[in-house]
Amino acid sequence: EPEVTQTPSHQVTQMGQEVILRCVPISNHLYFYWYRQILGQKVEFLVSFYNNEISEKSEIFDDQFSVERPDGSNFTLKIRSTKLEDSAMYFCVRRVAGQETQYFGPGTRLLVL
Amino acid sequence: GDSVTQMEGPVTLSEEAFLTINCTYTATGYPSLFWYVQYPGEGLQLLLKATKADDKGSNKGFEATYRKETTSFHLEKGSVQVSDSAVYFCALSDNNQGGKLIFGQGTELSVKP
Numbered sequence: 692e693p694e695v696t697q698t699p700s701h702q703v704t705q706m707g708q709e710v711i712l713r714c715v716p717i718s719n720h721l722y723f724y725w726y727r728q729i730l731g732q733k734v735e736f737l738v739s740f741y742n743n744e745i746s747e748k749s750e751i752f753d754d755q756f757s758v759e760r761p762d763g764s765n766f767t768l769k770i771r772s773t774k775l776e777d778s779a780m781y782f783c784v785r786r787v788a789g790q791e792t793q794y795f796g797p798g799t800r801l802l803v804l
Numbered sequence: 805g806d807s808v809t810q811m812e813g814p815v816t817l818s819e820e821a822f823l824t825i826n827c828t829y830t831a832t833g834y835p836s837l838f839w840y841v842q843y844p845g846e847g848l849q850l851l852l853k854a855t856k857a858d859d860k861g862s863n864k865g866f867e868a869t870y871r872k873e874t875t876s877f878h879l880e881k882g883s884v885q886v887s888d889s890a891v892y893f894c895a896l897s898d899n900n901q902g903g904k905l906i907f908g909q910g911t912e913l914s915v916k917p
Binding site for chain 1: 836838840846847848849850853855893895897902903904905906907908909910
């Protein structure tokens, strides 16, 4: 099973601060996704990324969110100015092109105070 | 849009009881269907999948059959164990739309010894 790792495992931040969540390492020819799960609620799609560009994003993924591969390996999700309601578990997910299965990372638990 | 509906939890069973967790979906295309499991404090793990009508996915004693006529993908297990206690998520992926997963709300299963 392809491995997905995420850092940090936990992050606490103040409202209005920027956070960067990382998915490491990555390989080529893969789709990447970010999902989030607010405590006790369903898992929600945020964005999909392929060939260095966004292929689809949800209504949740507004201007406060961005994704990139800053050094060609790490895949990051940035939240520019966090809100209380951004508190959630964020999952990085990968899928090999041509296959259906998506493999979830362990998640980053973000708490916005 | 596409959606997934699961039976509400929590579901509490005694060890060795029969398990059914209902899942129905609506989709405009021909989705792949998945069951993911989330153990306490962990991320999501793929439990089983089915990619076309009448396919049966199975793993660890769990089974689910893709029923196009009833738009269902019910999860079953003949004899549950305490270690099966977790939250189970039904999901679909419309491969024509970049493969994002759409999840149901999750069903918490608690198995008592």
